[in-house]
Amino acid sequence: MSYIKTKGVILKEINVGEADKIVTIFSKNKGKISGSAKGARRPKSSLVAGTQLFCYSEFVLFKGKDMYSLNSCDVIEPFYEIRNDLVKLTYAAHINEIITDIVQEEQPSARVLQLFLNSLYMLSKTEKAPEQIARVFEIRLLSILGYAPSVRGCIKCGSEDFTDFSFSFRKCGFLCKQCIEDDRYALSLSEGAARAIHYIVHSNIKSVFNFDVSNKVLRELEKVSKRYLKDRLDREYNKLEFLKTLNS
Ligand SMILES: [Zn+2]
Structure with a gap:
């Protein structure tokens, strides 16, 4: 045997x-x-x-x-902290649902496992906002899977003015104000959101969770991540909607 x-x-x-x-x-x-x-x-x-x-x-x-x-x-x-807290458990279930979809049988995926473990660690052992942990997990995961958006600067002209970017889902990256005509459906971003997305895609995996943003920036990250996830994985993940019903 x-x-x-x-x-x-x-x-x-x-x-x-x-x-x-x-x-x-x-x-x-x-x-x-x-x-x-x-x-x-x-x-x-x-x-x-x-x-x-x-x-x-x-x-x-x-x-x-x-x-x-x-x-x-x-x-x-x-x-165990995750199983003892409804909010943490719901975020972990959301992350789990995505992992279950993308990890294949008999195919090791060390970088995805590392990101998954780091996300569970942050959820269970720290007070970092679960919403931020989920966004980092989603955006970094898509990057590991080969769908990293182009966010070092404007895709078209190379501008690195982070005060001025919109996220183009069609072009998979940032467009500046001058180049916005390339995709008039691009989502306008605050500087904080643009910098956060750049950080999540390009920082070292060990420090990918180590930043702080306002709730307003978290809302922007949610819009970008939710749509990008749907476009790339061809599925919507709605487990977190349940938490909104609790807060309302
Ligand atoms: Zn440009």
Whole structure:
């Protein structure tokens, strides 16, 4: 019997039978994989802690005929703060939905996993606005996937005047005031929003969350990111709408 040892995050858990679970894992070595976790719902099972949603563990799995079977797991980071907070949980579920869509089975994707883990870390361990964490995740993810917008300057003339940019979805990047006729549907941006987008696309992954913006800039980032995500992934993600109903 062949087995693999890999670190990974639980993306989904489904209860089966009396005490078992089937889990989907975003694994470091194999991308998205599913495995059965026998007895994982028994309180004394060694699999209880590591098979919770969003838990980051090191797994040992045996490769069966149809599916992996989870032999053991050692918890690295449980991220329990996420499961104990409705707002954090909703943002994590939104991020999870996108990850589940784009990560393929048996295809490792180390940079996406790193961004995912950093996002979960920021959500669970810091007071950074979840909205900002989600925007950084979305825009940086699209960049990793090969859809980085062109935001070093104006796509057409190269101007680097950040006070003056609009975001063109059609051209996938910034246009300055002089070049705006190339796409009159481009979305006008404040300097703060333009600089934030540039930072999210081009900064080191380790410091990509380390900036602060106003709520007004966050609204702008939301408009850009939501539309860009829809254009590139051909899908709308609406889990966060639920939070707006809570606030109204
Ligand atoms: Zn220009």
